[in-house]
Amino acid sequence: MSESPAGKPTLTTRQGHPVHNNQQQRTVGSRGPATLEKMVWHLRQCDESYGRRVAEGLGIADNA
Structure with a gap:
């Protein structure tokens, strides 16, 4: 801990x-490092949309 400008x-x-x-x-334990939950969530979101993005890039996406 440190002192803020307000003391x-x-x-x-x-x-x-x-x-x-x-x-x-x-965190892992009472004073352990932070877990990577948020990063894993973002990676999962990217993984779920990967197929759609590849199809759109190739011009074969379903435009329905």
Whole structure:
């Protein structure tokens, strides 16, 4: 923790960056690293639309 300009203690990361919301991040253990849930979700979204994007790129997409 460090001091903010207002004199209140501020929660920071190991690199010293302020943490604005520490209630919405899932970690491994009580002080462990953050999980990659959000990145996995984005990768899954890309994977689901991959076939459609390839078909559109080849000009064989269903325009119905």
